[in-house]
Amino acid sequence: MTEKYQYQYFFLKNNFKILLDIIKLCFIPFSIFSPIPFFCISIFLIASDFLELSHSSINQLAIGILLTLVSSGASNFWNHANDVEEDIKNNKHTLFTDNIISQNKGILISFLLYSISIIIVFYESINLNRPILPFFLIWVFITWWYSDSIYLKKIFKIRLKTHYIGELLTYSIAYSMYTMSIWLIFSDSITKGLIMSLIFLCFGTAGVMLKDLKDIEGDREAGLKTLGVMFSPSILIKVSCIFLILYFIIIILATYFGVFKLMTIIILIPLTILLKNTFFHFHAKNWILEVKDIKNIKSMVFSTYSSLIILGFTNFF
Secondary structure, eight states: OOHHHHHHHHHHHHHHHHHHHHHHHHTOSOOSSSSSOHHHHHHHHHHOOGGGOOHHHHHHHHHHHHHHHHHHHHHHHHHHHHOHHHHHHTTOOOTTTTTSSOHHHHHHHHHHHHHHHHHHHHHHHHHHTSOHHHHHHHHHHHHHHHHOSSSHHHHHSOOGGGBHHHHHHHHHHHHHHHHHHHHHHHOOOHHHHHHHHHHHHHHHHHHHHHTTGGGHHHHHHTTOBOHHHHSOHHHHHHHHHHHHHHHHHHHHHHHHTTSSOGGGGGGHHHHHHHIIIIIHHHHHTTTOOOGGGHHHHHHHHHHHHHHHHHHHHHHHO
C-alpha cells in the first residue's frame, strides 16, 4: 500500500470512528426514546389494532421511529455540546471534553438533526392533516432552551437545566408535547392523545427526579441548583415513586373508563413489583438510599419499562 493510499485509509477510518462516536453520543443517555424506541413502538401499538394493520400503518411506524431517533438524538447531542464544563468536572469523556470535535461543529450537527426532525414533522402534518407541528415546535424550543448555554441564555439570562424549576418546567412541557407529536402520527384522537400526554407527564417527572443523582458532586462544584443538589436523595426517590404510582393509577382509571382495552389491567403486575420492591422497601427504611439498594432501583426501572410493553401489546391485540 503506497503512502498516499495509507493516508486515505487512515483518514477514512478515523472519520468513520468519529461518525460512530457522534451516533453513540446521540443515544446517551439510554432512555425510552433511544437507542431502542420503546416509547414510539408502544404509542404505535396503543393507537393501532392488529386486525387493521396495513402497509400504510407500517410505513407510519417507520416514520415515527425515524423521527424519534433523530429528534431524541438532536436533543441529546445539543445537551452534550453545551455540557462541556459540567462533564469535565464530572470526569466524563465525550467528543467535546476530549477535544475530538469542536463545540461549533457540535452546534451545526445539533441544528442539522433538529432541522431534519422539523422537516419530517412538517411533511407528516400536511400529509395527515393533523396539528403535529405546533406540538413538536414547542418541544423543539423547550429542549433547545433547556440545554442552551450559548444563545438563549444571553436573552433569558438563565439556562433551564441549571435550576430545578427549569428542569421541572422543561420535562413537564417536553414529555407532554412530544407525546402528542408522536401520538398524532398514528392517531387523530386528540382526547386519547391528551390522556397519553398526562400518563407520560407522570412518567417523565418520575425520571427527572433521579436523573441527576450520579452527578451531584460535579453539579454542586459547577454552582448548579439541580434537583440532585437542592434536595436529598431520600426526597427524590420518594417523589419519583409517587409519580410512578400516579402513572399506573391513570392507566388503570383509563382502562376502567374504556380508553384502553380491558386486558390492560395486567399492568397491575408491574405496579405490584414497583410497590413491593421499591416503594414499600424504601418506606420501611425511611427512604434512606444506599449503594446496596441498586437492585431496588433496577426493579423500579424494570416495572416501568415492562408496563410500557404491556400497555402497548394489550391494546394492539
